[in-house]
Amino acid sequence: MTALRLDAISKGYTSGSTVIDRVSLDVAAGEIFALLGPSGSGKTTLVKMIAGFEEPDRGGIEIAGQSCLGQAPERRGAVLVFQDLLLFPHLSVTDNIGFGLKMRGMTPADRSAKVTEMIALLQLHGLGGRKPSELSGGQQQRVALARALAVSPDILLLDEPMSGLDQHLREEMGQTILGLQSRTGVTIILITHDQAEAATMADRIGVLLEGRLEQVGPPRELYNRPASAAVAQFLGGRNFIPGQVRSGIFESGLGHFALPETSAGPTWSAAKGLLTIRPEAVRLAPAAGMPLHENCLSAQVTATRFTGTAVFVTTATEGQSLYVALSPQDAAGLQPGDAVKLHLPADALWVVPNPA
Amino acid sequence: MIWGKRLAALVLATALLLPLVPLAVWSFARGWRFPDLLPQAWSLRAWAYTFGDISGALGAFWQTTLIACATTVIAMAVGVPAGRALGLARFGGKAMVYLLVLAPVIVPGIATALGLHAVFLRLGLTGSVSGVVLVHLVPVLPYVILVSASLFANYNLDYERQARSLGASAWQAFWQVTRPQVAPGLVVAALFAFLVSWSQYILTLLIGSGQVQTLPLLLFSFASSGRNDIAGALAILYILPGILILLASSRHLAAGTATLGRT
Numbered sequence: 001m002t003a004l005r006l007d008a009i010s011k012g013y014t015s016g017s018t019v020i021d022r023v024s025l026d027v028a029a030g031e032i033f034a035l036l037g038p039s040g041s042g043k044t045t046l047v048k049m050i051a052g053f054e055e056p057d058r059g060g061i062e063i064a065g066q067s068c069l070g071q072a073p074e075r076r077g078a079v080l081v082f083q084d085l086l087l088f089p090h091l092s093v094t095d096n097i098g099f100g101l102k103m104r105g106m107t108p109a110d111r112s113a114k115v116t117e118m119i120a121l122l123q124l125h126g127l128g129g130r131k132p133s134e135l136s137g138g139q140q141q142r143v144a145l146a147r148a149l150a151v152s153p154d155i156l157l158l159d160e161p162m163s164g165l166d167q168h169l170r171e172e173m174g175q176t177i178l179g180l181q182s183r184t185g186v187t188i189i190l191i192t193h194d195q196a197e198a199a200t201m202a203d204r205i206g207v208l209l210e211g212r213l214e215q216v217g218p219p220r221e222l223y224n225r226p227a228s229a230a231v232a233q234f235l236g237g238r239n240f241i242p243g244q245v246r247s248g249i250f251e252s253g254l255g256h257f258a259l260p261e262t263s264a265g266p267t268w269s270a271a272k273g274l275l276t277i278r279p280e281a282v283r284l285a286p287a288a289g290m291p292l293h294e295n296c297l298s299a300q301v302t303a304t305r306f307t308g309t310a311v312f313v314t315t316a317t318e319g320q321s322l323y324v325a326l327s328p329q330d331a332a333g334l335q336p337g338d339a340v341k342l343h344l345p346a347d348a349l350w351v352v353p354n355p356a
Numbered sequence: 357m358i359w360g361k362r363l364a365a366l367v368l369a370t371a372l373l374l375p376l377v378p379l380a381v382w383s384f385a386r387g388w389r390f391p392d393l394l395p396q397a398w399s400l401r402a403w404a405y406t407f408g409d410i411s412g413a414l415g416a417f418w419q420t421t422l423i424a425c426a427t428t429v430i431a432m433a434v435g436v437p438a439g440r441a442l443g444l445a446r447f448g449g450k451a452m453v454y455l456l457v458l459a460p461v462i463v464p465g466i467a468t469a470l471g472l473h474a475v476f477l478r479l480g481l482t483g484s485v486s487g488v489v490l491v492h493l494v495p496v497l498p499y500v501i502l503v504s505a506s507l508f509a510n511y512n513l514d515y516e517r518q519a520r521s522l523g524a525s526a527w528q529a530f531w532q533v534t535r536p537q538v539a540p541g542l543v544v545a546a547l548f549a550f551l552v553s554w555s556q557y558i559l560t561l562l563i564g565s566g567q568v569q570t571l572p573l574l575l576f577s578f579a580s581s582g583r584n585d586i587a588g589a590l591a592i593l594y595i596l597p598g599i600l601i602l603l604a605s606s607r608h609l610a611a612g613t614a615t616l617g618r619t
Contacts, residue, residue: 051521073520086518090536100522103532151523 002065003029003155003187004050004078009059011045019045020056021211027155027189029064032181034190034202038234042211043191047157050189051080064154074103077154083163085144087132093143094119094128100151118146121183122176138169142176149180155187162197174201195235199223207231223278229352232276238323239282241275245351250275254320257295258346273351279325281348284313287339295346301338304331315340376595382588402585406593413574413590420554420570421597423485427492427553428546431500434493435549436542439504444513457501460494468494469562476563483567491563492553499552503545507538547601554597 004027011020019042027033037043048054050061052073061068063077073080079100087096095102097118101111119128122142132140141161148156161177162170178201181188192198198205199219206216215227226232229240243252250257250273257275287298299317311331313324322342326334334340382388383402385395406413442453460468472491473482481487511534519529557572564570571594579587 053517053520072525073517074523074525078521080518080521082514082518084512084514086512086515088515088519088533088537099519099524099532103519103522103524103528147522 001029003027003031003063004189005060005062006050007060007062009046009049009056009061011042011049011054011056019211020049022059023208023211023213024059025206025213025216027187029154029187030181030185031204032178032188032190032202034192034198034205035208036192036195036198036205036234037208038193041208043193043208044159046208047080047159047189047191050076050078050155051157052076052078053080078157079148079151079153079155080157080159081144081148081161083160085140085164087135087140087143087147089132091131092128093124093130093132093135096132096143097146097150099147104151114150118150121149121180122146137165138172141165141169141173145176145180149184149186153186155189157189157191159191160193161190162192162194170197177201207234209234224348225350226276226352229274229276229355232350232352236279237276238279239275239277240352241320241322242272242354242356243275244272250349250351254297254318257344257349259349259351260347272354274354276350276352277344277348279312279323280310281345282322282324283343283345284315284324284326284330284334285341285343287341295344295349297342297344299340299342301334301336301340303336304334315342317342376592379588379591382584383586383592385585385588388584399585402583402589405586406589411574411586412569413571413593416569416571416574417593419485419568420572423489423492423560423568423570424550424553426485426489427496428549430489431493431496431549432542432546435497435500435545436504439501439506440508442501442505443508443511454505457498459498461498465495466558469559473562482563483565485568488560488564488568488570491559492556494559495556496549496552499548500545503541503548504538507541507545511538544605547605551598551601 004025006023006025008022008024009020010018010022012018023046035043035046045054049056050063052068052071052075055070066077068076088099091099094115098111098115101114106114115128119125122145124139124142124146127135127139127143132143135143141164145161158177162173165173174197177188177190180186190198190201202219204216204218205222207214207222209230214231215222217225222231223235226235226237229237232240241250241252241254243250245251245259248259250259252275297317299315299322301313302316302321303314305312305314306328309328311326311328311334313326313331313334315322315324324342381395384398384400386397386399386401388395405411438457442450442457469491472494476482476487476491481490515533515537516526516529519533520526524532555572556570557576560568560570561573564573571590575587575590575594578590
């Protein structure tokens with residue numbers, strides 16, 4: 001069943017600039033879908049239209065099979081949890097969680113039962129009488145989730161739910177959200193600018209760039225088979241070698257590269273393209289250490305950058321920079337100026353259209 | 357630190373209360389000539405007169421209260437929505453609107469009053485309580501509008517959106533979520549509106565044409581006729597609401613600034 005259907009919705013400002021450009025999307029019931037995009041990509045506008053705070057200029061929105069164009073936010077099956085959480089400061093935790101139920105006219109007895117259930121679900125035991133200002137950041141987050149889930153929405157819209165949290169709390173919150181989803185079966189749309197957050201949480205990711213939904217797919221597919229150079233770049237791709245495809249071989253100034261045999265995307269037949277490979281998929285060896293076979297090239301290390309969990313190595317070969325992500329162990333002793341060999345495994349290569 | 361604060365509070369209280377002591381003394385005095393530190397004789401005569409039928413002080417007290425209450429209610433009804441719009445909405449010419457709202461505060465009251473007097477005469481509003489209430493709105497409204505505007509400018513309207521998303525209607529969102537959060541500030545605005553109306557002299561004198569007797573008018577007539585004892589008793593009656601309101605609102609004032617400070 002489809003929980004949310006966006007049918008070519010567009011939204012522009014009176015100045016003429018387009019914020020959302022013909023976005024179509026189906027989200028299945030029970031799915032965790034991440035809407036991923038940089039700030040200014042239109043994520044917030046898109047979410048406001050789903051939640052009912054803005055109307056699209058064109059196109060349709062259906063929630064649980066019902067068109068909700070022109071429907072007030074309180075009548076929609078989608079509940080938005082704002083980035084700022086916006087717990088009502090004058091109400092206790094209990095009254096915050098029960099707010100939506102009270103607005104729907106639920107009797108105090110039923111409301112109390114539902115609130116108790118939510119408190120148990122989000123492990124807020126003993127905090128019911130507190131005011132939001134007396135809670136920690138993680139607790140506030142859980143109260144906001146409990147308040148939204150209490151009204152049993154079709155869709156839970158989470159706007160940057162982890163942005164205000166410390167690193168260790170982010171992981172915990174991620175687990176909480178995944179656990180909630182598996183227990184309640186609610187459809188979750190996660191709005192985020194953080195690719196790692198989207199990749200770890202979501203069943204599918206939609207990449208929104210400049211108001212267009214550039215690509216929709218499972219995280220691995222987006223990382224390994226980006227639809228465009230822009231998507232690849234946004235997901236951390238940095239290696240782009242210009243050239244052209246000719247009968248399963250990518251011909252470039254750096255040499256010829258064998259492409260994976262199995263897949264034949266639409267871009268493969270295009271004469272011109274960009275060969276791309278994830279920095280972590282590139283193999284690196286000392287100049288003498290690896291026999292020069294297919295898809296190998298010689299390069300020189302120009303810089304290394306230690307990030308804590310990985311080392312980013314910048315190499316150069318014939319005026320082309322190639323980036324390699326290595327584990328700190330593998331990168332030990334690597335110095336700028338070292339001559340190295342790079343292996344670009346055929347099954348990690350991908351060709352995207354050349355926008356130039 | 358704590359002693360410094362206490363000292364500051366003491367100085368402030370002294371500066372505010374000390375000038376009132378002679379008034380209190382006068383209201384119980386029977387003759388008090390210049391070099392003497394205290395009156396020659398004490399008496400309750402001034403208080404008896406004040407609360408008696410002849411002085412009209414009690415009538416003036418209730419009249420002033422009625423006018424101040426009516427002014428406050430109207431000013432809040434008009435000023436809070438205006439302040440909400442000014443504080444929340446973005447529109448062209450907002451600075452101009454602010455200037456217009458501030459105009460009655462900038463332009464001297466007497467100038468406005470003389471101009472308004474002619475208009476009110478033609479409309480038959482002079483000498484009536486409703487006319488006085490109407491003219492009191494001139495200095496009171498700017499206070500209410502500006503206080504509410506700053507209150508709403510610091511208010512995050514996403515609270516209402518969040519409430520709507522959870523199932524509240526537009527009215528429920530305002531009443532259940534916004535109102536409790538801005539209430540302390542609005543209470544302060546209302547109290548100020550009451551006090552500004554309560555202390556009007558020139559506007560009441562001109563528009564009331566001597567037929568609407570309020571406490572400030574009565575006080576001024578006794579003070580200028582040299583009856584310092586009665587003037588003292590009236591003055592104490594006159595400052596009573598101010599002190600009561602200050603005591604009652606001190607908590608709201610603190611809560612109001614806390615609300616503003618949080619965002």
